[in-house]
Amino acid sequence: xxxxxxxxxxxxxxxxxxxxxxxxxxxxxxxxxxxxxxxxxxxxxxxxxxxxxxxxxxxxxxxxxxxxxxxxxxxxxxxxxxxxxxxxxxxxxxxxxxxxxxxxxxxxxxxxxxxxxxxxxxxxxxxxxxxxxxxxxxxxxxxxxxxxxxxxxxxxxxxxxxxxxxxxxxxxxxxxxxxxxxxxxxxxxxxxxxxxxxxxxxxxxxxxxxxxxxxxxxxxxxxxxxxxxxxxxxxxxxxxxxxxxxxxxxxxxxxxxxxxxxxxxxxxxxxxxxxxxxxxxxxxxxxxxxxxxxxxxxxxxxxxxxxxxxxxxxxxxxxxxxxxxxxxxxxxxxxxxxxxxxxxxxxxxxxxxxxxxxxxxxxxxxxxxxxxxxxxxxxxxxxxxxxxxxxxxxxxxxxxxxxxxxxxxxxxxxxxxxxxxxxxxxxxxxxxxxxxxxxxxxxxxxxxxxxxxxxxxxxxxxxxxxxxxxxxxxxxx
Numbered sequence: 001x002x003x004x005x006x007x008x009x010x011x012x013x014x015x016x017x018x019x020x021x022x023x024x025x026x027x028x029x030x031x032x033x034x035x036x037x038x039x040x041x042x043x044x045x046x047x048x049x050x051x052x053x054x055x056x057x058x059x060x061x062x063x064x065x066x067x068x069x070x071x072x073x074x075x076x077x078x079x080x081x082x083x084x085x086x087x088x089x090x091x092x093x094x095x096x097x098x099x100x101x102x103x104x105x106x107x108x109x110x111x112x113x114x115x116x117x118x119x120x121x122x123x124x125x126x127x128x129x130x131x132x133x134x135x136x137x138x139x140x141x142x143x144x145x146x147x148x149x150x151x152x153x154x155x156x157x158x159x160x161x162x163x164x165x166x167x168x169x170x171x172x173x174x175x176x177x178x179x180x181x182x183x184x185x186x187x188x189x190x191x192x193x194x195x196x197x198x199x200x201x202x203x204x205x206x207x208x209x210x211x212x213x214x215x216x217x218x219x220x221x222x223x224x225x226x227x228x229x230x231x232x233x234x235x236x237x238x239x240x241x242x243x244x245x246x247x248x249x250x251x252x253x254x255x256x257x258x259x260x261x262x263x264x265x266x267x268x269x270x271x272x273x274x275x276x277x278x279x280x281x282x283x284x285x286x287x288x289x290x291x292x293x294x295x296x297x298x299x300x301x302x303x304x305x306x307x308x309x310x311x312x313x314x315x316x317x318x319x320x321x322x323x324x325x326x327x328x329x330x331x332x333x334x335x336x337x338x339x340x341x342x343x344x345x346x347x348x349x350x351x352x353x354x355x356x357x358x359x360x361x362x363x364x365x366x367x368x369x370x371x372x373x374x375x376x377x378x379x380x381x382x383x384x385x386x387x388x389x390x391x392x393x394x395x396x397x398x399x400x401x402x403x404x405x406x407x408x409x410x411x412x413x414x415x416x417x418x419x420x421x422x423x424x425x426x427x428x429x430x431x432x433x434x435x436x437x438x439x440x441x442x443x444x445x446x447x448x449x450x451x452x453x454x455x456x457x458x459x460x461x462x463x464x465x466x467x468x469x470x471x472x473x474x475x476x477x
Contacts, residue, residue, distance in 0.1 A: 019069065024343075024353045026071055027057040030064040037064030043206055046458035047331065050074075050366055059367070060352055069358045071338075074367040076406050077347035080414045082360075089336035089360060091416075102204045103269075104221060105262045109253050118249060119419035122242035131175065132312075132426045138174040139430055142167060143438065153477070157444065159468030160283055165276030166191050168431055172272045176243060177232055177264075190227050196220040197265075198273060202456045221265060228264035243267065271420060274462040279428045281325045281462075283435065284450045284469050285381050287443055292321060292383035300433055312426060316393055318433075320386040322425060323408060326462070328381060330410035331365040333459040347402075364409035365458070373399045374407060410462075435473075444470040 021028040031037035041049045042065050050072055053061055059075040073082060083089065092112060099105045123131070170187045197220040203209045204217055232243060246267065250260050286293040299317045306314065342354045354360060370378045374397050375385065386407075388394045397407035406413070411421040418424070435441060451467035 019064075021062075022353070024351065025062065025355070026352050027061045029053060029057065029061060035064075035067050037066070039065040043208070043456070045455040046333070046363070047365060047370075047455070050363055051370075054366060059346060062358070069355070071354055071358055071360050073344070073360060073362050075346045075348075076364065076368040076371075076404055076409070077402070078345065079362055079364075079409070080405065082344050083334065083336065083362065083413055084415055085342070088338065088340045088342040088354075090339050091336055093337045094335050094359065098205055099266060101207060102201055103262060103266045105266055106259065107250075107255065107263065110250075110255075111253070115246065115249060116419055118245045119242055122245060123420045123423050127242075128422055128426075131423055132430075135171060135175045135423070135427055136430055139167070139171045139427075139434060141174075142170055143434060153474065155472045155474045157470065157472045160287070160471045161277070161280045161465055161468045163471070163473075164279040164283055164431065165195070168276040168279055168427060169194065169272050171431075172275060172427065173268070176271055177228065177268070178241065178243070186227075190224070193220045193223045193227075194268065194272070197224065198269070201269075201273075202460055205460070221262075224265050224268065225261050228268060229261045232264050275424050275427050277462045277464050278322075278325065278329065278424075279431050280465070280469075281329045281450075282322060282428060282432055284465075285325055285383070286321070286432075287441070287469070287471070288448070288450055289381060289383060292381075295383060296321060296432075297436060300436060304437070312429060315429065316387060316391055317383070318429060319393065321383045322428065323386040323410075324381060324383060326410035327369045327375070327385075327408040328379075329453070329463045330369070330408070330461070331363075331458050331463050332412075332461050334362040334364070334413070334416070336360045362413075363459075364406070368397075368399075368404055368406055369408050371399065374404055438476060439473045440476055441471060441473040444472055 019028070019030070029038070031041075038049065042063070053063060053072065054074055060071065060073050062069055062071045064070075073079070095112070096107065099107065121127070166188075169191050173187065173190065196216055200209060200213055200217045203213060209217060232247065246263075247260060250263060255263070286296060295317045299315055303310075303314050336359065338354045338356055338358045338360055341356050343351050344354060345351045368374045372378050386394050397404050411418045448469060450469060451465040453463045454466045457463050
């Protein structure tokens with residue numbers, strides 16, 4: 001009897017809470033499963049799902065996923081105007097929710113805007129030059145024959161993803177976290193623990209980890225907290241560095257020592273979670289596209305006589321390769337919580353109403369990056385897509401005769417640009433140039449193609465491969 005009454009009560013509750021589309025709201029697609037809606041399809045392959053929704057509904061629509069209503073905006077020419085409203089659209093509450101799930105971190109009084117301003121001070125201008133110089137030294141240290149145990153004529157096999165990710169992770173860790181530079185075994189252990197954690201990050205965000213995975217993630221976090229505490233919170237980190245400034249900010253905000261310790265893992269992932277995978281895709285596209293590889297090698301020969309800082313600013317071919325790689329692999333979801341009812345206007349002049357309590361998501365991977373009206377054959381890698389005929393950087397892209405603001409959005413939008421983008425790009429360039437100049441490198445299988453992407457990574461920055469690309473390499477004499 002009580003079971004029947006409970007079921008009737010739930011049915012009535014669902015009936016009264018049933019949502020319908022109101023006038024001037026985006027198209028509403030709730031899916032066929034009550035409450036759950038499109039959550040499973042969304043989480044399994046967000047790009048495939050949202051592309052299907054775009055074809056069905058257009059550049060704006062609302063979907064239901066696990067009880068949450070999410071409006072997806074795919075008109076790239078209005079991203080800036082919409083996301084500039086930080087009063088009605090809050091980026092902090094959802095970010096804090098993810099920090100708790102992924103990093104077991106609670107920073108309720110933290111000020112992201114203040115953190116961004118501090119980061120700009122240390123990751124741009126003259127300090128960027130110093131940071132890049134330190135990064136180059138650390139990378140060279142890690143790639144010396146004695147460190148890797150290489151003989152000049154000896155071929156070594158590895159997975160390209162592992163090679164790129166491990167080298168850039170270790171380089172970034174030494175550079176940004178000011179860690180000890182003479183313990184190769186410790187660096188390898190930190191990297192392996194980080195990879196254990198990083199592999200589970202999408203599941204942690206979606207709270208779909210099983211018991212065993214939860215234990216693995218918890219153990220990896222504890223080990224990383226221990227290592228990072230030794231590197232960052234024992235007085236070794238200078239207050240004039242970006243990391244030292246961040247620690248000082250946390251202390252000024254009254255954050256306790258344990259929370260500071262946990263915050264270091266967040267910063268480790270933010271600074272190192274995307275550069276290694278990006279370098280893999282760059283090298284992978286070059287190795288599987290001989291014309292692109294020849295063009296980059298020719299450019300390296302042209303700039304090798306320049307000083308490092310000057311050389312980094314005269315590489316239009318590589319810059320196009322990097323832009324094209326990021327167009328194909330940068331797939332973050334920019335998410336905001338709708339705090340107040342709000343009307344937004346698309347670039348065609350049409351207005352739509354957003355409800356308080358919903359979420360708004362922008363997914364640049366679909367638009368503009370994979371939009372066939374902006375990029376011909378968008379699924380194909382074209383190394384010179386971002387070059388004009390005269391070899392200069394191409395900036396003008398059009399859709400239906402109208403210039404698009406962004407042909408690609410790998411670093412965020414106007415008011416939310418990643419402050420560390422210049423350092424990340426320089427680190428990727430330095431790794432690629434070093435590999436191409438100091439090593440003979442080739443595919444183990446001449447006919448190999450790049451692995452498919454891990455579709456669970458859509459929404460979490462640069463994509464990662466579902467497999468690896470086997471290579472062999474040796475030091476040049």
